[in-house]
Amino acid sequence: MNIDINDILAELDRDTTVVDELGISLSSDGGNTTKFNSSENYQEKDGMQRDVGNKEARALVNRQPQRQHFSATRDFEELMRVWRNERCAPELLPYPQLLIGRMMKRIQSQMETIENISMGFLEDTLNASTYSSNNGRPSAENEDDIYGNSNIDNNNNNNNKLPLLCMEAEIERVKFVIRSLLRCRLHKIDRFSLYLRQVMDASEVEYDILLSDDEKLYHERHFNITLKLFNNSILKNLPVELQTIDDTEGSVSMIDFPDWKKFVFVYVKEVDIDQLGLEGTSELGLTKNEFGKHCYTVTIDDLDEEVEMSLGGIYVMRYDSVRQLLVDSKVQLI
Amino acid sequence: MYGDLANKLILEAKRSKQLNSRSKDASKLSMYHEELIRNILKEISQLKRNTNYLREQQEMGNMDSRVAKCQYFVTLLCMERNKRCLLAYQKFRNDVLDSLAWENNGMDLLHDNVGITQDNSDLSPQEQEYLKEYSQLITEMKGGILSDIDISGSLDPPSDVFIDVRVLKDAGEIQTEYGVFNLIKDSQFFVRQSDIERLIQQGYVQKI
């Protein structure tokens, strides 16, 4: 798991024009489209970029043409990919700071839109004053006006409310994915609590990539209260030499770390060979095998075996064999 | 034999774990085995005294050094094993406590009486304190920039966010979290499922 920080930082410099920060308005998202298209190492960089705060980038991004639709679609696809990878990977993956930031922005802005539209319905409703059950609650905290009275048999407004239904349902979907992603991450942070403390001590940079600020706080505080419980109920009653919680000298190490060799299911992403040309394909590490299929070659360390993974294929592989391909976004865990 | 008590504790943890994993209901902890734990701790102290004795004897040259070393080593292993079992037991209980805290949205389980299945007297005082602190932590995690997400919310994917319901009995105006419904028998509504969930359970309305 060698992440060369310098390489990434260098790449970041080149990419600053597409850095999107939490503070940037939605309309600026179009800047990311180029980045997605070039199928670069999005995931890892996303984790890295948070330290590259820069107003310059913000100014540049704001000048990007507005291509929000495309970008929203790509971002959601990316979110689904990140979620599925996190759920399947044995280790904690880098926190997708920028992606989450953009998604949160969209959710907020969408909630405002919904509120505004609902407000319109409410006014109509009150003016017509045919509906009794919507009485008087301000729409700001009251979203029921979009359906409160949509008696399905006779409601002309139903067609107009349809987009609102969709938009509300959609927001719930996005929230669910983010929630599930974050909860999965918290689970891993708990499970590898001691291991992550080692990571923190060894390299603060790497620790920064892995965890968001909220997650760091959670990690620290949950560790403290857990340690307190272990100390008070067990450890302090033991002989001094047995009182540690992170002893690695005994017959069994007390530090649980990710099973790097765990078998995972991977899908090898398709690549547009014609578009890339010969040079592009070899740059990606693709070769043609004896059946004329393009594939990546990975090594299974313990067995001294090489395995060809052809594009579009599904494999069960040891995690450490495909980890680099995952970081490079060439495969996806399924 | 040394380690027997610890083994009992582990079997107990295993049994509760199976019970918990079999039902998809709320997590639940059985009684904290305080006495068993106290006895295991006693056993460890006894083992500790044995190691001290063995070391003294060895230093005084009273014993065959190979036999003494072996005895000493085995005693250490027993102590370590006991510690491992104690921690594993507590770790298992911690996991369930964590689940409990999440299932209840980080609410203060010990003081708010919110339809909890967990009997507090089954928890040790330290565990009660832990549960309170962890629930507090969850509550704080829910705030901040991610507050729109409600991270302690449901982990089931949203399906049928809106549903059609028919009112089965007159119930007058019902106030839900999101608004007011005038429930007249046989009328139909198209509503957010989460708003009406409780009314469905209570038999006032029916999903069509």
Added chain:
Amino acid sequence: MSLPPHLQETFSPDEIQFIVENENIKIFPRITTRQTVRNYRNLSGNGDTNKTRWKLITSDENNLNNMVAMQTTEVALWVALLLKQQNKCSIIAPSWLTVKELSNKIRYEESYHDRFSPMPWDWLVLSNILFKKAADDFNDPIHELRTKIQDLREIRQLKVMKGLEQLNESHLQLDNLSLMEINELRPFIADIMDKLREVHASANANETQSQSQDINMSI
């Protein structure tokens, strides 16, 4: 635990369905949302509720804002299901979801014992969703389709079971297996292969050990 145990090993069936619901599908709208230039105004939030426009944050809303009744268009499956629920569209079943096509697939499965027929990665989930929520949109009788899908599933399951003999500590290739099939097999296959890996590793460790002992003795 912040993630319930049943979600730690694999996805739940509901989550698999959720993933599939993000795919696009063709529909026949029963409503028209396209606006002519003449009556076009951007009305969202302006108080005029006659023409609310779609604005989505996970996919392109263009198709939704340009629906013309009975003209095919393509939307995300979850949107299609919502429109269907409101009686605003019928869903066009994918071309492989006919009795004839499925029979072909079954023949394929029966003639090749060492491979799976190329089915879409979401065939099992998608067909089940459509059977449940858009049963009236099929041309073929639904019970026949159900039977075919079930047959196909069973033939493929049988092949998977036979293939399990080949589980090893190295790797496995499972082309054309669908998401649902993978998800059901995941805990089992991953567990077995992890165990085989451990056995292999410890057997190897013993070998190295006994070799080094041999060397010691010979010295």
